[in-house]
Amino acid sequence: MLKIAIIGVGTVGSSVIKILKDNKEIIKARAGVEIVPVCGVVNNLSKLRDVDIPLTDDVNEVLNDESIDLIVELMGGVEKPYQIVKSALEKGKSVVTANKALLAYHRYELEAIAGEVPFEFEASVAGGIPIINALREGLSANHILSIKGIINGTCNFILTKMINEGASFEDVLKEAQELGYAEANPTFDVGGFDAAHKLLILASIAYGIDAKPEDILIEGIQNITPCDIDFANEFNYSIKLLGIAKKRGKLVELRVHPVLIPNTQMIAKVDGVMNGISVVGDKVGETMYYGAGAGGDATASAVIANIIDIARRGKGSPMLGFNKPLESGLSLAEKNDIETKYYIRLKVVDKTGVLASVASILSGFDISIEKILQKPLESGFSNLLLATHTAKEIDVLQALEKIESLDFIQEKPAMIRIEA
CATH class of the missing domain: 3.40.50.720 (NAD(P)-binding Rossmann-like Domain)
Structure with missing residues (x-):
């Protein structure tokens, strides 16, 4: 007994x-x-x-x-x-x-x-x-190349409703609270902190990385707008809050934030309050895990x-699944050294030369534009929506700071990372 x-x-x-x-x-x-x-x-x-x-x-x-x-x-x-x-x-x-x-x-x-x-x-x-x-045992013969996880059902429910129904973040959050999917104070979930805690556990098993929440990039979904949803729909993306662990040489990126992800990817099809996690091993390739993440x-x-x-x-095995460091020399990548594609939202005065000025600044930071969409607004303004090729985080942040100072920019530029 x-x-x-x-x-x-x-x-x-x-x-x-x-x-x-x-x-x-x-x-x-x-x-x-x-x-x-x-x-x-x-x-x-x-x-x-x-x-x-x-x-x-x-x-x-x-x-x-x-x-x-x-x-x-x-x-x-x-x-x-x-x-x-x-x-x-x-x-x-x-x-x-x-x-x-x-x-x-x-x-x-x-x-x-x-x-x-x-x-x-x-x-x-x-x-x-x-x-x-799965990580400690089923995939133990593999070097883990990446983990991408929808590991917070509250955020996934909100984003799914925003995409499918065109509803605002505030309206869907209220519904999530009424249904019991979100707390009265939802910050821990919608701010990405819950997902970050979970990602750190997975990263320790996969890479032996000892990091705390304060050490990694964490962003929530509070600033996602219907305009961002329009861009996603136009170019066949879904928007998800992902916990991402990715090995790049001897560096490991750990980050939690909203992403634009192509609808062709399996994880893009995980909707509602469900969770889904994609793990890529060097020998097994991609494996996908799906189910109820809470309750x-x-x-x-x-x-x-x-x-x-x-x-x-009866007897315990190593808690994290290994007795020695998994790989020598692995370290946590700096937040500004992340490399991915980016979506940029700019509210601008609708006039000649705007796109050329923005493109010139981006080019100065070695950032090239892959996709562009312009959505006219009332009173002579437009939303200029851009997607870049792969760039470095610090370059994008510095470019956006410079773009924000232009006289035709009407509000602080917004950015969402793209995981292709």
Whole structure:
């Protein structure tokens, strides 16, 4: 018998308890032992919860209970769960977590503390999609060339509705909040921070890169406009918020931001609240992972899969999937050294010479124009929409700063990166 305690009995924790009960026999058959939730830890004992296990508000009760074999951490946050997980591992208790923020900041410290004590975290990225297992095991014979992931369902729902219905960001965000897809304060999701935490976990497994959220480029979807949607539709693009990890020689780009992506790519077809992750290996080529990225049952499914895995093997393997650095000399690329294509939106006075002036500045930074679209506006203004060939981030930023100073520019230029 494997006895477990669940710290944080919210939506996911309640689903874990329910699934362990509902699917008890098949889980026992697959795990080789009976898995029994014996206690839950909550902040507020007076709050009603639809679970049939004892509850406590004292985490030390389960940490100091030698009969409990495994701790499931589902409380969220960073520093408090770090101390709890650290204590559990030091006491020799196995740990399963779905806490991406915890791992974004403390994954390497926890790996060192865990040693051979099993520590699993499949549910921390993309809910029920087994992407952690795919990277650590299924693709372990490959150098990972790139990862592109739709790993935040809230943003994908909003962008899908904006593209399909022509709705504004503000209107769709309100709908997402009413449906429960977005929080009352949606900044963590729509600002790209949730996706960044998940990307850092994947990048550690794929490349051994130790980076924190503050070290990488993070942009959200708040500034996407119907004009950007028009450009995407005109040139057969979709707009997605992607977490991107890309190896370029000895540099690894890590970035989260909206992208224009051709509709011919598989990941462009992932719509609504669903998640999708494309991984390119040097031997296997592209593999694609699709499914529910959030929700109680989907996330609980991944948590229980980790518990079953621990029950089967007993001893832990390296948390991030390797014992030594994967490749010597890999380092994180600077934000300004990113290389990709760019979409640029300019609101301009509609007069002769505007395009020539813009093109001249871009050319001065070795940036060439690949596509162009002009959308007339009221009162003698136009939206000038451009797509460039591959350029360096710093060159594009400096060019836009210079363009902004031109007398016919009516508002701050906007830019979206293109992943072809």
